[in-house]
Amino acid sequence: MLIKAYAKINISLDVIGKREDGYHLLKMIMQTIDLYDHINIKRLDAGINISCNKPYIPIDDRNLVYRAADIFINTYNIKGGVDIYLKKNIPVAAGLAGGSTDAAAVLKAMRSLYEIDIEDRELMNLGLKIGADVPYCIVGGTALCEGIGEKVTKLTNFKNQILIVVKPSFGVSTKEVYKSLDISKINKHPDTDTLIKNIEEHNLFRVSKNMKNVLENVTLRKHTVLKNIKNELISMGAMGALMSGSGPTIFAFFEDMLKAQSCYDRIKKKYKEVFITRTI
Template sequence: MPLLKAYAKINLSLDVIGKREDGYHLLKMIMQTIDLYDVLEMYKAKSGIHITCNKNYIPCDNRNLVYRAAELFIHKYNIKDGININIVKNIPTAAGLAGGSADAAVVLKTMRDMYVPEVYDSELIKLGLNIGADVPYCIIGGTALCEGIGEIVTPLTPFKDHILILIKPSFGVSTKEVYKNLDINKIMKHPDTNLLIDAIHEGNLEMLSRNMRNVLENVTLKRHFMLRQIKGQLIRAGALGTLMSGSGPSIFAFFDDMLEAQMCYDRMKIKYRETFITRTI
């Protein structure tokens, strides 16, 4: 098999519009793929699921979403073979960038190509939802509106080739904890999703940057002064707008000038080890 790229995502918006009886939050968010990726190698084995990874803190058993994706696929389609998967991890973990979900989505799509090519994406999306709420989006990728608990994915006009700086501070954040501490009734300002979709449709980076909003910032930014600091530093460096991705703690900022972005990257990289300069794809 060729080397497979599993791309990270950012949220251009994240809104929580309700809660289901089972405790899951109902979301309305705009997701965007960026050019930061893990690399996977996959080949058939006689039996079992065997995972290796270049980072020793990544579990290679059923705690890993990649393992769970392979296991689900093997059971669902009654596959007799096993699979070997090697992961080269570049996407920061516990960062709000869907690194694990992106890897799991690549596993589902690749095993489909290997074993049951007649299976549609819609079937993989149903399977992916059992692994994590971001997996359905990661199966589709690009620029998309995601609703429900993440399973309703509507592709939007591609918003590609826009420069961004992405910073993952030295700590992680538990998505579960963030949602647990979110009080829906205290959300004062929701994203204007339709306005953002118009900005994307028009390719208007400035309008998008000015109106990006993530209601989970209410929880995560309150707890971590450093994130508020990073946002301020990025704005002072000439960013058009900044936002936290997912439940955090990664912060990204759009720039319309490569030179300005490069200067900002050089400065921020000294303070924050996991600083990336990348673009939407």
């Protein structure tokens, strides 16, 4: 099977509490975008064999793809293995769920390859053991994600919105960002209900003005270049710009392709990984 594993952005990200085990309680609106990794997967008699087009990507149990295959084989007592070739396009350590979406795609592919009759919900529960974004990546589209990410509610589809995605030359550790977050110092939380209403009305202008990510409090303070990227995108015609996930990727919505293309042509001269894409 040859499958596409799609990246996501956060139209909003709110931290509303913390569990006793240290996990943060989240309320966020996630959105799939048309930027994806290719995964080629086939059955083997035994074992898990992973290869990748990027030499810096681990191909052992540090990789979420490996862990997805391993957990699936062990959970359903599979008599066999898989060979996986991963062609990475989604930037790494970027806040775009690159590893999580690959893991989700592998879980879905293995369900088909080995003809295991299970619902998405069961697959999502399995995915949660790999990472908090994996359950959402199994569902995709426009969704409200709550808890530690495992409660996924589908929203009105916010597809075909044009955006530019800018990933600067460094990565960010999600764990470190959450560790540095002081919930008591979050002065302004996203208005999630209003954003959901804006999405239902397909009002890109209001979505762009109301979108918010509380993790910017940490990541933008550590990396001031991200503020510059946001300002540059807005000065080049974006309706609004926001950091995705724990960062450092910044995305911006545009009302038409002409403005987006003009911005893309200029900003890609400054930053290595720049994409012009759409919500799907």
